[in-house]
Amino acid sequence: MRKFLSDNVVNIKPSGIRKFFDIVSEMKDAISLGVGEPDFDTPWHIRDEGIYAFERGKTFYTSNAGLKDLRIEIANYMKRSQGLNYNPDNEIIVTVGGSEAIDIGLRAIINPGDEVIIPQPSYVSYEPCAVLAGAKPVIINLKAENDFRLTPEELLEAITDKTKILILPYPNNPTGAIMEQDDLEKIAKIIIEKDILVMSDEIYAELTYKGKHVSIASIEGMQERTILINGFSKSYAMTGWRLGYACAPKELIQQMTKIHQFAIMCAPTISQYAAVEALKNGDDDVKEMREAYNQRRRFLMNAFEKMGLECFEPFGAFYVFPCIKEFGMTSEEFATRFLQEEKVALVPGTAFGECGEGFLRISYAYSLENLKIAIGRLEKFVSKLRG
Amino acid sequence: MKEELLSILEKNSRIDFSELAVLLGVSEEEVLKEIEQLERDGVIGGYHTLINWEKTSIEKVMALIEVKVTPQRGRGFDNIAERIYNYPEVKAVYLLSGGYDLLVILEEKSLKEIANFVSDKLSTLDSVLSTATHFILKKYKDHGTILNEKQKDEREVILP
Numbered sequence: 001m002r003k004f005l006s007d008n009v010v011n012i013k014p015s016g017i018r019k020f021f022d023i024v025s026e027m028k029d030a031i032s033l034g035v036g037e038p039d040f041d042t043p044w045h046i047r048d049e050g051i052y053a054f055e056r057g058k059t060f061y062t063s064n065a066g067l068k069d070l071r072i073e074i075a076n077y078m079k080r081s082q083g084l085n086y087n088p089d090n091e092i093i094v095t096v097g098g099s100e101a102i103d104i105g106l107r108a109i110i111n112p113g114d115e116v117i118i119p120q121p122s123y124v125s126y127e128p129c130a131v132l133a134g135a136k137p138v139i140i141n142l143k144a145e146n147d148f149r150l151t152p153e154e155l156l157e158a159i160t161d162k163t164k165i166l167i168l169p170y171p172n173n174p175t176g177a178i179m180e181q182d183d184l185e186k187i188a189k190i191i192i193e194k195d196i197l198v199m200s201d202e203i204y205a206e207l208t209y210k211g212k213h214v215s216i217a218s219i220e221g222m223q224e225r226t227i228l229i230n231g232f233s234k235s236y237a238m239t240g241w242r243l244g245y246a247c248a249p250k251e252l253i254q255q256m257t258k259i260h261q262f263a264i265m266c267a268p269t270i271s272q273y274a275a276v277e278a279l280k281n282g283d284d285d286v287k288e289m290r291e292a293y294n295q296r297r298r299f300l301m302n303a304f305e306k307m308g309l310e311c312f313e314p315f316g317a318f319y320v321f322p323c324i325k326e327f328g329m330t331s332e333e334f335a336t337r338f339l340q341e342e343k344v345a346l347v348p349g350t351a352f353g354e355c356g357e358g359f360l361r362i363s364y365a366y367s368l369e370n371l372k373i374a375i376g377r378l379e380k381f382v383s384k385l386r387g
Numbered sequence: 388m389k390e391e392l393l394s395i396l397e398k399n400s401r402i403d404f405s406e407l408a409v410l411l412g413v414s415e416e417e418v419l420k421e422i423e424q425l426e427r428d429g430v431i432g433g434y435h436t437l438i439n440w441e442k443t444s445i446e447k448v449m450a451l452i453e454v455k456v457t458p459q460r461g462r463g464f465d466n467i468a469e470r471i472y473n474y475p476e477v478k479a480v481y482l483l484s485g486g487y488d489l490l491v492i493l494e495e496k497s498l499k500e501i502a503n504f505v506s507d508k509l510s511t512l513d514s515v516l517s518t519a520t521h522f523i524l525k526k527y528k529d530h531g532t533i534l535n536e537k538q539k540d541e542r543e544v545i546l547p
Binding site: 015017020021024025030032034035036037039123124125173291294295298299302345347351352368 | 391395409
């Protein structure tokens with residue numbers, strides 16, 4: 001069978017999380033802090049709108065780019081949240097989650113041999129998507145001492161004359177790091193000078209805990225070279241609805257729409273109707289969830305401080321990324337032993353890039369009661385290791 | 388901090404000061420001061436427990452009573468409301484807009500006691516014009532809490 005398979009696909013390593021997943025699934029009584037999706041249900045008024053769309057028989061394809069009403073609401077949201085003007089007619093495409101937008105965005109721009117710069121630790125799909133698009137991924141290993149922000153020096157060092165695009169994954173999964181206005185201005189300057197593009201994955205834009213999220217597209221001269229990706233999964237707790245979008249210059253959206261049109265046709269129609277409601281009337285839900293996440297984040301940071309576990313303070317997404325180097329174990333060893341001995345599942349930092357070695361991703365998309373139990377066990381485990 | 392503090396306490400009044408301080412990212416002293424102030428100002432009126440009596444063997448009957456009254460010169464509805472809410476078996480009294488004036492929530496041990504309250508005490512008040520009593524058959528949700536619901540985490544255990 002091997003001879004029938006694509007070398008390009010065969011050579012992609014399966015997600016590092018998979019192996020771990022299999023171990024956890026076998027342990028029935030384990031509690032998990034390993035999930036990268038909200039614990040909240042989709043707010044009822046949004047679900048209700050989905051049901052209403054079913055009742056009205058809204059079960060046909062939409063236009064390839066997505067419902068016009070939804071694109072208008074996305075444009076409105078971009079205007080009110082970032083002061084950005086996108087034309088709903090030709091600068092916005094509705095996709096099947098943010099992940100499809102990442103895929104088609106890369107495929108729309110890559111020629112063989114082009115380089116894609118990917119800062120890590122970061123979400124698991126950038127590198128394989130770049131490879132499948134025929135690009136050469138160039139990894140930047142972000143540093144804990146910079147709070148996992150991308151520095152201008154790191155970026156300059158990675159840029160060659162083959163560089164086509166930088167992926168900018170902030171607020172970041174798995175570290176929880178954010179990039180603020182002045183960090184972004186320095187990056188933007190280089191992007192413009194070196195004449196490259198940015199794919200800014202802002203799926204966690206609504207989940208920041210230190211002022212509002214700033215999009216790099218809002219910096220002078222950047223909108224015309226940014227593929228901005230966002231979606232409904234994290235901000236409105238709508239992961240299963242599979243709905244995201246990309247905003248970009250029309251020349252790019254035009255090419256992305258072609259791939260989307262032939263591979264996907266359109267994003268799920270019912271989800272699109274529900275998403276219109278989310279953008280129109282969901283601000284209060286987002287605020288409420290953000291506050292709950294922020295309380296849990298403070299709880300975890302306080303717990304780490306008490307047990308003397310090193311961890312930079314993250315201000316985005318719903319992850320903390322503590323350092324476990326003091327125990328002289330790899331992330332995977334630590335996570336495996338912790339799972340076996342204390343029955344708590346965490347994700348080893350290495351699942352998000354080699355430079356995640358020595359770190360763990362802890363998700364706080366869990367109730368406080370759950371977090372308290374898990375942290376109690378972590379405390380026990382840590383003191384056992386310290387002897 | 389005030390709004391966040393109140394919304395935490397509204398869901399869990401038993402939470403201790405040290406945990407509140409952690410969740411809100413302020414010191415314990417600040418939390419203590421704020422709560423004392425809120426209690427003094429009457430913003431926090433009490434700390435109650437949400438009890439699902441249906442799950443006990445103790446009999447409780449609850450009724451919502453719509454009451455139409457004649458407001459009194461100079462005192463409006465306040466006087467008659469006071470005469471009603473002073474009964475300890477009255478759990479709540481609200482003044483409403485719309486078809487009737489006061490909504491009275493009553494809790495008693497039996498249907499008969501409710502009937503007695505309405506016929507003997509409530510209807511006989513001078514300003515009461517009419518009453519309509521609705522018995523509560525089942526509580527689905529109370530104080531923002533869905534009763535009889537078990538939350539189950541249906542997510543995959545590990546996800547990127």
